[in-house]
Amino acid sequence: MANTPQSKKRARQNERRFAINKARRSRIRTYLRKVEEAIASGDQDAAQAALRAAQPELMRGVTKGVFHKNTASRKISRLASRVKSLG
Incomplete structure (x- = not known):
């Protein structure tokens, strides 16, 4: 358990980041x-349309870490290779 003020703050930040990253990961998985x-x-x-929509979301996930x-x-x-092989 966090005892010092710094570790308490870090725990709060970690919770917030975890929630944000979880939402981002979920959104990307949906695409x-x-x-x-x-x-x-x-x-x-x-x-192809779904892939075009998914690409920027995936790369946004990269920039957000x-x-x-x-x-x-x-x-x-x-x-992309699987979509191309459909045709």
Whole structure:
């Protein structure tokens, strides 16, 4: 348990950041799920549209420190190749 004022403040900051990052991660996963669902349905146009919507969200997660840059790039690359293979 936090005892010093500094550690109490850090605990509060960590809670706040955790909540914000959790919301961001959830939002990004929602966009990724929409791409996955479009791929599963076999609709290339819908999948491309969903991927275009998901890309900036993923990269925003990188700038906010939720994901590593290479992780986001890898996810985008793999999704893009799967969308491309639908056609």
